[in-house]
Amino acid sequence: MTTLDEIAGHFGQYGGRFVPEALIGALEELDAARIKAQTDPTFIAELAELHRTYTGRPSILTEAKRFAEHAGGAQILLKREDLNHTGSHKINNVLGQALLTKRMGKKRIIAETGAGQHGVASATAAALMGLECVVYMGEEDTKRQALNVARMKLLGAEVIPVTSGSRTLKDAINEAMRDWVTNVETTHYMLGTVAGPHPFPSMVRDFHKIIGEESREQVLALTGKLPTAVLACVGGGSNAIGIFHRFISDPEVRLIGLEAAGDGVETGRHAATITGGTPGVLHGNRTYVLQDENGQTIESHSISAGLDYPGVGPEHAYLHDIGRAEYRAITDAQAMHAFALLCKTEGIIPAIETAHALAGALQIGNELGPDAILLINLSGRGDKDVHTAAQYFGIPL
Amino acid sequence: MSTPLDDLFVKVRSENRAALIAYIPAGFPTIEGCKKVIQAFVEGGVDAIEIGFPYSDPVMDGPTIQAAADQSLSQGTNAADVFAALKVATDSGVPAVVMTYWNPIEKYGVEKFAQSIAANGGSGVITPDLTIEESTGWKSAVEKNEINPIYVVAPSTSAQRLPQVTSRCGGFVYAASLMGVTGTRAAVSSGAPDLVARIRETTELPVAVGLGVSTREQAKGVAGYADGVIVGSAFIKAMQDAPNEAEGLKSVKELAQQLSLGVREGR
Numbered sequence: 001m002t003t004l005d006e007i008a009g010h011f012g013q014y015g016g017r018f019v020p021e022a023l024i025g026a027l028e029e030l031d032a033a034r035i036k037a038q039t040d041p042t043f044i045a046e047l048a049e050l051h052r053t054y055t056g057r058p059s060i061l062t063e064a065k066r067f068a069e070h071a072g073g074a075q076i077l078l079k080r081e082d083l084n085h086t087g088s089h090k091i092n093n094v095l096g097q098a099l100l101t102k103r104m105g106k107k108r109i110i111a112e113t114g115a116g117q118h119g120v121a122s123a124t125a126a127a128l129m130g131l132e133c134v135v136y137m138g139e140e141d142t143k144r145q146a147l148n149v150a151r152m153k154l155l156g157a158e159v160i161p162v163t164s165g166s167r168t169l170k171d172a173i174n175e176a177m178r179d180w181v182t183n184v185e186t187t188h189y190m191l192g193t194v195a196g197p198h199p200f201p202s203m204v205r206d207f208h209k210i211i212g213e214e215s216r217e218q219v220l221a222l223t224g225k226l227p228t229a230v231l232a233c234v235g236g237g238s239n240a241i242g243i244f245h246r247f248i249s250d251p252e253v254r255l256i257g258l259e260a261a262g263d264g265v266e267t268g269r270h271a272a273t274i275t276g277g278t279p280g281v282l283h284g285n286r287t288y289v290l291q292d293e294n295g296q297t298i299e300s301h302s303i304s305a306g307l308d309y310p311g312v313g314p315e316h317a318y319l320h321d322i323g324r325a326e327y328r329a330i331t332d333a334q335a336m337h338a339f340a341l342l343c344k345t346e347g348i349i350p351a352i353e354t355a356h357a358l359a360g361a362l363q364i365g366n367e368l369g370p371d372a373i374l375l376i377n378l379s380g381r382g383d384k385d386v387h388t389a390a391q392y393f394g395i396p397l
Numbered sequence: 398m399s400t401p402l403d404d405l406f407v408k409v410r411s412e413n414r415a416a417l418i419a420y421i422p423a424g425f426p427t428i429e430g431c432k433k434v435i436q437a438f439v440e441g442g443v444d445a446i447e448i449g450f451p452y453s454d455p456v457m458d459g460p461t462i463q464a465a466a467d468q469s470l471s472q473g474t475n476a477a478d479v480f481a482a483l484k485v486a487t488d489s490g491v492p493a494v495v496m497t498y499w500n501p502i503e504k505y506g507v508e509k510f511a512q513s514i515a516a517n518g519g520s521g522v523i524t525p526d527l528t529i530e531e532s533t534g535w536k537s538a539v540e541k542n543e544i545n546p547i548y549v550v551a552p553s554t555s556a557q558r559l560p561q562v563t564s565r566c567g568g569f570v571y572a573a574s575l576m577g578v579t580g581t582r583a584a585v586s587s588g589a590p591d592l593v594a595r596i597r598e599t600t601e602l603p604v605a606v607g608l609g610v611s612t613r614e615q616a617k618g619v620a621g622y623a624d625g626v627i628v629g630s631a632f633i634k635a636m637q638d639a640p641n642e643a644e645g646l647k648s649v650k651e652l653a654q655q656l657s658l659g660v661r662e663g664r
Contacts, residue, residue, distance in 0.1 A: 008530065017528045018499050020457050021562065022551035022576055024528065164463055170454065177456040182577040184553065281500040282454065284526075294475045295504030297453040 441653020
């Protein structure tokens with residue numbers, strides 16, 4: 001279902017293709033492959049079977065009653081993408097892209113990763129399908145997420161620490177693009193979020209929209225109603241677009257994206273691109289960007305490596321501008337409060353990325369009160385963040 | 398109306414040789430040092446100069462130009478510095494263009510950017526990540542200001558797409574000699590002559606080859622089939638490898654002299 005202006009890969013003024021000419025052929029090849037696959041019963045059945053027997057779909061819906069006591073008594077429903085194989089929503093996209101890679105006859109995939117979730121998912125899909133896998137990861141992030149680096153290596157991937165620029169996710173994407181320009185004939189770039197040049201924002205969304213499709217049915221079955229609001233954290237925005245998309249045509253459902261405010265948007269040390277950025281071009285698409293007056297990208301800051309990105313998917317930029325979705329910023333401190341609260345009230349350790357959505361639920365629940373039904377995308381589990389959280393809360397290791 | 402760059406290619410064609418086009422990012426090694434590099438280019442006999450607008454996320458550039466851009470940006474290089482460097486080049490009588498990723502143009506203002514290029518005597522702008530599909534606003538800005546829009550084509554550009562891109566170009570067509578990022582290489586890609594031949598089937602415009610050229614021999618080889626030879630990373634390396642700025646400038650001038658012989662030996 002295409003409810004948005006998606007002509008030639010644009011969402012209003014956003015999206016498009018701003019890439020070296022060398023990549024155009026590969027982007028067109030990919031676009032043709034994904035369009036063909038969308039209506040190919042063999043592809044659809046293959047992916048559905050993988051999701052059933054490998055990912056563990058459909059993911060369940062958990063009602064968080066004790067957590068809800070802190071959220072104004074609103075009904076809190078968690079879409080448990082953390083229970084997917086590899087521990088986050090990222091697997092939805094990589095399995096789809098890995099199948100496309102095989103169809104295009106390519107044998108090697110490259111990926112970028114911030115928190116390591118997409119890198120782990122990519123390495124997993126590559127292992128499953130017998131593809132060579134190289135993951136680019138900012139050197140700073142390899143230190144913050146050493147456990148995920150080890151996981152990727154165990155899965156047979158090569159992890160290349162990126163030492164250019166700010167040594168985080170944005171530089172990992174730059175380095176992956178350079179690899180792709182050089183090796184495009186044999187290599188597929190398994191981009192991990194709904195950003196990048198067309199067709200990535202549309203394709204990655206389409207692989208994640210199953211989250212919203214399943215949860216819409218699940219919420220209706222449980223409550224007999226549509227949710228009052230759907231909440232998700234937004235870095236690049238893949239889990240958010242995945243859960244939002246099916247609800248875009250339900251105007252009564254509020255769509256709320258929670259960005260990372262880091263130390264606070266007013267401090268300049270944040271990753272809240274829509275809240276604190278301006279329209280520009282980064283990594284192949286026009287979108288909101290954290291940039292200075294010369295158009296140079298400003299480094300983002302967040303306790304969450306997965307949200308630490310100075311751009312955002314172009315469809316989010318569009319949903320914001322037309323007023324269909326709202327975006328709020330959650331500080332590190334607010335996110336970590338919600339993180340601890342979910343651990344202690346529900347026995348679920350969320351990813352720190354996801355904790356931003358949970359902090360949003362605390363705010364929105366208190367604003368709307370007990371009649372509200374809030375659907376939250378619990379996009380990832382927090383095992384990878386235990387070290388960071390222990391340090392944050394002063395738990396000796 | 399023709400730009401100084403258009404006139405240059407008429408001249409080098411009449412001399413039956415290729416043009417040497419030298420690249421330096423504004424603000425490298427310093428804002429003042431860049432102006433001295435431009436002077437060394439002129440003294441070394443380059444035919445045209447490309448001033449780079451350093452950018453935080455240069456996905457088409459290899460480690461050498463990335464490091465130069467970082468060094469330049471750490472000194473706060475901005476659009477005004479780029480135009481000042483451009484003016485140093487054009488004031489010395491050498492045709493000059495700016496090479497930049499798209500976002501700095503968009504942030505500066507598309508129309509205003511083209512105006513500033515023209516106001517500083519610039520002949521055009523090379524835009525390595527602006528696809529023709531996104532170039533509508535830019536097309537009218539360059540036409541209005543009578544400067545050359547220079548697009549890059551790659552070995553992977555399809556036969557169907559090639560004329561669409563070259564018909565948008567002015568000044569010359571930038572042929573990326575290989576699939577990859579900027580940087581010096583032991584040999585110029587064997588695919589380059591093929592690409593140039595394919596481009597010539599679509600346009601009368603001059604064709605300049607970039608990516609991987611660093612020596613007189615390589616320049617001579619490329620000059621055998623192209624109208625222009627673009628050298629960037631080799632000049633930056635000459636500055637980076639020198640013990641001090643004066644020595645670096647000397648190497649830049651010597652390299653320019655060698656390459657300038659090379660572009661005259663190809664045919």
